[in-house]
Amino acid sequence: MNIPAQPMATSSVSVGSGESRVSKAKDKVKMNAQDVKVFYGDAQAINGIDLDIYENEVLAFIGPSGCGKSTFLRCLNRMNDTIDICRVEGKITLDQNDIYAPDRDVVLLRAQVGIVFQKPNPFPKSIYENIAYGPRLHGLARRKAELDDIVESSLRRAGLWEEVKDRLDKPGTGLSGGQQQRLCIARTVAVSPDIILMDEPCSALDPIATAKVEQLIDELSESYTIVMVTHNMQQAARVADRTAFFHMGDLVEVDTTDQIFTNPQDQRTHDYITGRFG
Amino acid sequence: MSISIEQRRQHRLMTIEKSLAKRHRKENAFRRMGLMAVVTGMTLVAILFVSILMRGVPAFWQATFYMDVYFDPEVVQLEPKPERESGESQFAFNERYSQWLTRAGLVNWQTLIDNALEEALGEEVEPRQLRDLRALVTSGERYALRDRFVEDPALLGQTVELKMLASANVDVWIKGNIDRDLPDARQQLSAQTRTWADQLEEQGVISNAFSTSLFLNTDSRSSQASAGLAGAFMGSLFMMVVVIGLSVPLGVSSAIYLEEFAPKNRLTDLIEININNLAAVPSIVFGLLGASIFIGYLRLPLSAPLVGGLVLTLMTLPTIIIATRASLRSIPPSIRQAALGIGASRVQTVFHHVLPLALPGILTGSILGVAQALGETAPLLLIGMNAFVANVPGTPLEQSTALPVQIYLWQGNELRNFFEARTSAAIIVLLGLMLSLNALAIWLRKKFETRW
Numbered sequence: 163m164n165i166p167a168q169p170m171a172t173s174s175v176s177v178g179s180g181e182s183r184v185s186k187a188k189d190k191v192k193m194n195a196q197d198v199k200v201f202y203g204d205a206q207a208i209n210g211i212d213l214d215i216y217e218n219e220v221l222a223f224i225g226p227s228g229c230g231k232s233t234f235l236r237c238l239n240r241m242n243d244t245i246d247i248c249r250v251e252g253k254i255t256l257d258q259n260d261i262y263a264p265d266r267d268v269v270l271l272r273a274q275v276g277i278v279f280q281k282p283n284p285f286p287k288s289i290y291e292n293i294a295y296g297p298r299l300h301g302l303a304r305r306k307a308e309l310d311d312i313v314e315s316s317l318r319r320a321g322l323w324e325e326v327k328d329r330l331d332k333p334g335t336g337l338s339g340g341q342q343q344r345l346c347i348a349r350t351v352a353v354s355p356d357i358i359l360m361d362e363p364c365s366a367l368d369p370i371a372t373a374k375v376e377q378l379i380d381e382l383s384e385s386y387t388i389v390m391v392t393h394n395m396q397q398a399a400r401v402a403d404r405t406a407f408f409h410m411g412d413l414v415e416v417d418t419t420d421q422i423f424t425n426p427q428d429q430r431t432h433d434y435i436t437g438r439f440g
Numbered sequence: 441m442s443i444s445i446e447q448r449r450q451h452r453l454m455t456i457e458k459s460l461a462k463r464h465r466k467e468n469a470f471r472r473m474g475l476m477a478v479v480t481g482m483t484l485v486a487i488l489f490v491s492i493l494m495r496g497v498p499a500f501w502q503a504t505f506y507m508d509v510y511f512d513p514e515v516v517q518l519e520p521k522p523e524r525e526s527g528e529s530q531f532a533f534n535e536r537y538s539q540w541l542t543r544a545g546l547v548n549w550q551t552l553i554d555n556a557l558e559e560a561l562g563e564e565v566e567p568r569q570l571r572d573l574r575a576l577v578t579s580g581e582r583y584a585l586r587d588r589f590v591e592d593p594a595l596l597g598q599t600v601e602l603k604m605l606a607s608a609n610v611d612v613w614i615k616g617n618i619d620r621d622l623p624d625a626r627q628q629l630s631a632q633t634r635t636w637a638d639q640l641e642e643q644g645v646i647s648n649a650f651s652t653s654l655f656l657n658t659d660s661r662s663s664q665a666s667a668g669l670a671g672a673f674m675g676s677l678f679m680m681v682v683v684i685g686l687s688v689p690l691g692v693s694s695a696i697y698l699e700e701f702a703p704k705n706r707l708t709d710l711i712e713i714n715i716n717n718l719a720a721v722p723s724i725v726f727g728l729l730g731a732s733i734f735i736g737y738l739r740l741p742l743s744a745p746l747v748g749g750l751v752l753t754l755m756t757l758p759t760i761i762i763a764t765r766a767s768l769r770s771i772p773p774s775i776r777q778a779a780l781g782i783g784a785s786r787v788q789t790v791f792h793h794v795l796p797l798a799l800p801g802i803l804t805g806s807i808l809g810v811a812q813a814l815g816e817t818a819p820l821l822l823i824g825m826n827a828f829v830a831n832v833p834g835t836p837l838e839q840s841t842a843l844p845v846q847i848y849l850w851q852g853n854e855l856r857n858f859f860e861a862r863t864s865a866a867i868i869v870l871l872g873l874m875l876s877l878n879a880l881a882i883w884l885r886k887k888f889e890t891r892w
Contacts, residue, residue, distance in 0.1 A: 269784070269785050272782065279774065285779075286775075
């Protein structure tokens, strides 16, 4: 089930069960995980996961609660570092570079691998400041005009520009839940990462806001690699190119979304997607 | 069958209704208890404030003489105040001037006051009654007279209406703070002095006037009527500067380190427990520590506000650390994650996002800690700040007392019926300072508060 890393991915090599992935040529390995284990204190949360993530794909993690999908997602930009008792073993590479290498700067990593959280968490600052913070932090804009451009283009990409262009100086926390989440996505986009991780980005949103965010994910996948955790199988079916099924800390199965939902190879996957448990 | 279901439904509703009454009773009882507790607390605070105000406010007004004082050239036998002549060196002039000042100090200024009193009384006072006469005006006034003349030598030969404080005993007598029917042996003033005081009050020479001596003078034992808080106030001010300058940066930065950066292990647990315990250590213990370290070992001067400030810093640090940590902990982790997720470093996360949000709590905690230090007496007694100091400290290394210590000293003064009011007045000043610090804390909280 696990796809070997492709050091020099070429478009002619079809990887995994790639015949159904016809939409885009997504065959260059962007991130690769080898035998990743995560421990919280003595408890093992993830039991050795191998996974390739391809450039410009939308990869969804599904699975029952507590299966380790969010934990694994947070390993990909080392957000787990902030939890003292959390320990990560194994190897994760981004463009063939080990992200857990001792000399790896986590700040640079997080600028390359952005993250959007389950609950919208805008800074208690103005909408403009929310977006401008990242670029300013990383020195991406030298002049005010450049920064203004980044703010506008990020908000446009997040489909929020028309709604907020007249109140950029108003607090980001004053927006509705769905708008806040798109603001958080715009904030992540503003740093121009290669990969955007999304940890159940729609679980706190109503169906209309969810639809907007899903549409946004679809648009963003043109230029970004997106890895998302979702509880909602329909959502995975709607937006993901590939889907990975997690269960009890194991990566049970990863394949094209069609394959997973129509022809799962593992009994557990089958039981989960048909609603036997979860 | 359907009836029995209906009956059971009715029964269920009745049971709930019955339990409702009980619940409401309990709720009301609890509400009443809470209200009573609040009312009791507020009443006690009100009693405290009213009693302190009633006792203390009269001390701001003191029995005061308004008399014509004649700067009699026969008494003030002084050559004109020296002026610097051309060609004279600064040193020679200073020499000459200080000699003149010494001679000015030798003039019997009291005689001028005696004469003014005689004038006001309209009678010749025999030499044996001079003692009774001099008990009227507080002894500090003759030096005030000298200073006034040195300032303006043109007063020589002139008559000026001057304001002079009555002695503490006369103040007590006029205000009725002593039983007028007590026999002579138990009175603080002689019969003659009392008669004169009454006579002068009737003539309007003595009246109850607002006095600034409480604010502008230092403590005094010889001229108790003019004993004031200036020295203690400056001492407290210097200590506050030391406490704010040391405990706030130290406390806030150690709290930030412990809360945001330190690894969670046995050592940091131990430190946390110790900080919490330090906050509960009786303040007098910090005084002992200060006495042995700062005075015994480091040989810093006794009674100095610097040492007092250092001791109070030790005492305030745990309070500030705990308040700051609590404030940092109350910031939702989602804010930290948001900043970290964009690629902010931990330091940037803390200083750009967490700290600004925690600022109101940190400021409030710090100011309350400093206010607590301002009111602390016990540790200061152990480093010699309860000494009698009769001058205003110019630097934190000079001897001084502090406001709460001054209250403690005055409250123990043997001239009870005069110093009781003065003690309460000093408490009013201290409470005023505290209240303004607390008001500042509230204002800062409002100003920096951000909602998210």
